[in-house]
Amino acid sequence: MSVAASPVHHDVVVIGTGFAGLAMAVALERDGHDDFLVLERAASVGGTWRDNRYPGCGCDVPTPLYSFSFAPKPDWSHLYARQPEIRAYMEETADRFGVTRHVRFGADVASLTWEEADQRWRIGLHGGDELTARVVVGGFGGLTEPNWPSFEGLDEFEGTLVHTAAWDDDLDLTGRRVAVIGTGASAIQLVPEVAPVAERVTVFQRTPPWIAPKLDREIGAREARLYRRVPAAQRAVRGTVFGLTEFLALQLTKRPALLAGLERVSRRMLRSQVPDPALRAKLAPDYRMGCKRILFSNAWYPAIARDDVDLVTAGIARVTAKGVVDGEGVEHPADVLVCGTGFGVADVFSRMTVTGRDGVTLTEAWRDGMEAHRGTSVAGFPNLLLLSGPNTGTGSTSQVFMIESQVHYVSEALRTMRERDVATIEVTPEAQRAWNDDLQERMQGTVWIVGGCNSWYLDEHGRNRTLYPGLAAEFRRETRTFRPEEHVVELHRAAPAAV
Structure with missing residues (x-):
């Protein structure tokens, strides 16, 4: 009679190879942790920057700040990097810091189950494999699962249906009628790329976003040489960008009235780029800037103002085999239907069941809303540490900065456990x-609460469980030190004596 082999055990398992997972893996390697494994469901690293590759996809935070502090890149092609370059940077960083050798690709986590008797996590993978770990660090983030709309008839559409977060690289939009649902961060990058090649583009807008100028430019060979030879010069640029984003954070979280100045800049741009007053009225937000995500683009308004682009603000009644019927009963024919409808933040756990002490799942623990301590740990789930957890997002600065703050905090927790x-x-x-x-x-005075809009930042109870209500520097101070007194600490249990 054969005996099933015990699952392979690791001291630390990290889930995901986006910016969070990579930063954590680099920190583990730096701190001398030999026994760790990184699980990645795809065939390469990159997270959201691997999966989001629609035309025009890029970052809306300047790259000197939207990059690892420990891995500056002197030769970015633009101040605001494009998706292929960011993905390549992440792959190069993984190789450079020895992370890739710790990654198990094609490992899609199905379950995490706390085993009280053994003081460890049992990790089940889709496909049936299992392994165990003393500590699990979740670097899966909230921007991984496409949020598909639920319009009547969507499954009856006979054309090509695609989501910006699950783009088909073989999709050719040349000469086709394209309908785009949504006017968020993905759509404002996609539409200006698609409009010049498509026969016609129809954009369905629920709420107009605030658009600010994108001060992008190329980074030439001379500037790249300077950064390579004098790294302090690039650090100075990074510091300047950080200071500007912190001033924006001050306005968003403590002084929303100060946003009036940036609102005037946005309105001037709208007037100068959209000559039609009726179209301008459709594009003018009626809420405080920052209540929804501020979008940066120089190309959005000119694209919407094209003669071969239609902006529909009457809502969507249903989808038909041949197109989309708006709220006024007008059918808009389409060969391709693009859903630029963001991500299902709560859907991260639709593919993964996390079960802590006493059989309580994380979904059950969060039935009244997601929350964690310092965005990282959850009561009832020992040795589970989350990166980019609840209330660690930012509406102003680089998420990579916030991730590095959390990685430091997790590293301090692991050091305390070891010592x-x-x-x-x-x-x-x-x-x-x-x-x-x-x-x-602290959240009550932020623009996300008082700004007069209904955004995806808020849950069904009207609480913001997504963003941090302060400056990034404040979050870094709050995650600088791991505090054992805020935790229940258990020592190793003695193994039973051999019989």
């Missing part, structure tokens, strides 16, 4: 409650 020979750490419910009560109190 004190600790088996498990688990945030106390009292510490988690105090942190989130304070966070939500």
